[in-house]
Amino acid sequence: MLLSLVVHTYSLRYWLPAAVMLGTAPAYLLPWSAWRLLSVLLPSRLYHTVDDRAYSFYQSMVLFFFENYTGVEIIVYGDDIPKKKENVVYLSNHQSTSDWIIADVLAIRQNALGHVRYVLKHGLKWLPLYGWYFSQHGGVYVKRSARFDENAMKKKLSSQAKVGTPMYLVIFPEGTRYNPEFKKVIDDSQTFAAKEGLAVLKHVLTPRMKASHVAIDAMRDHLDAVYDITVAYEGTLTADGQRRPAPSMPEFLCKECRRVHIYFKRLDMREIPPEPLFFRRWLHERFEIKDHLFQLTMAVDWLGFAYAAAIALGGFMGYKRKGSVMSLIAGLFFGSVSAYGAYRISFDPHDYWPSLFASGSLAVVMGMRFRNSGKLMPAGIMAGLSLLMVLRLLIY
Structure with a gap:
């Protein structure tokens, strides 16, 4: 129905x-x-x-x-x-x-x-x-x-x-x-x-x-x-x-x-x-x-690239401040996937699956971390940004 x-x-x-x-x-x-x-x-x-x-x-x-x-x-x-x-x-x-x-x-x-x-x-x-x-x-x-x-x-x-x-x-x-x-x-x-x-x-x-x-x-x-x-x-x-x-x-x-x-x-x-x-x-x-x-007509997904840069920067800052290798690896991995997704969206707005995977995963992981720690930085901020990115991809 x-x-x-x-x-x-x-x-x-x-x-x-x-x-x-x-x-x-x-x-x-x-x-x-x-x-x-x-x-x-x-x-x-x-x-x-x-x-x-x-x-x-x-x-x-x-x-x-x-x-x-x-x-x-x-x-x-x-x-x-x-x-x-x-x-x-x-x-x-x-x-x-x-x-x-x-x-x-x-x-x-x-x-x-x-x-x-x-x-x-x-x-x-x-x-x-x-x-x-x-x-x-x-x-x-x-x-x-x-x-x-x-x-x-x-x-x-x-x-x-x-x-x-x-x-x-x-x-x-x-x-x-x-x-x-x-x-x-x-x-x-x-x-x-x-x-x-x-x-x-x-x-x-x-x-x-x-x-x-x-x-x-x-x-x-x-x-x-x-x-x-x-x-x-x-x-x-x-x-x-x-x-x-x-x-x-x-x-x-x-x-x-x-x-x-x-x-x-x-x-x-x-x-x-x-x-x-x-x-x-x-x-x-x-x-x-x-x-x-025809090879030049693409609209660059600047928001997607900015989001990818924020993820990579967050991972680097976690490594620099606390020596967390896992933060660095996660930041580089999800930042790279997000950047790749932004690249694909620049050619085709409907090709958003890599970006949705990265932002959706981070929204869940960082959201759970924020619920357990109650800390706004970095878990709360990254969970909020990732959730906004998921909504943008699904609505846009």
Whole structure:
């Protein structure tokens, strides 16, 4: 009975925001459809102005669930995000169904949420409600490889640039999500890179250049910059350098991702080579940087390391004052285990078992010693610190 209640309560963490977002979609799309029919007789720029404002309002509600309801911490590194709106192409690595919302997270910081448009794979155009809307909002559906219609994409983007449509075009050049469980996709990507004489990437897929090149080429005079974005969900890289799958949208809404690390790089249009061959090399080099950044995106568990240092210092002080070899050995042992645990938590907040073992053991041992001796130093202090550490690990 209790287990069933826990399971149902946990599922509500996802179904509540999902129901609100899906339930409001028809309410949003019905008046929008009326506006779209009316705007056929009006200038295209006017349609996009109203549409962008309405989309910004709707997406603000969606962002509330992803950023406020989940309590996720967004950590941005690299360049400062410009305060003013810009016409940009947004290039990012792709690993989760939540990736599209990260673009919104950054766009709203420039008050450009309504200008976000996407380059999406062709199959998504049949998505109920949203499929047709994304196209009318300015998005582009593309097919892969030989079926890619370069002229259609160039025509649509050029026409929007011509009438001055604000542009925050989101592209995931990898073409599909990186998932460490899809070994064949990763192997094929790495084999292709090696065959073409490109650097083999470990944490991202080899980028496809066609859609990115067409978009930038078609709107070069309209664009202010290219935003090169690297997204890393905390907990997807283990201490031994192995990748784990990024959280899905349900997992994200269920608050299973504590932090999202975003490396933001603004590239001036003069830095982007127009020639296809050089553009391909340039794009791959940008993804080489992303590959390297994945090894650096960890949040150091400073509290855990401080706790480990306190244990080791306590053991040393016991040895120095009373000549207790056992205090020294215990201090060094539990201090080392705690430091190792803090190191693992720095890569994955859920990997807390070494830290829990050390703090739990010390809470029991030092608690019993405090009860027998009644001395605050060192037994009482260390028992209290260890108990607080146990609570932090279990609650956090």
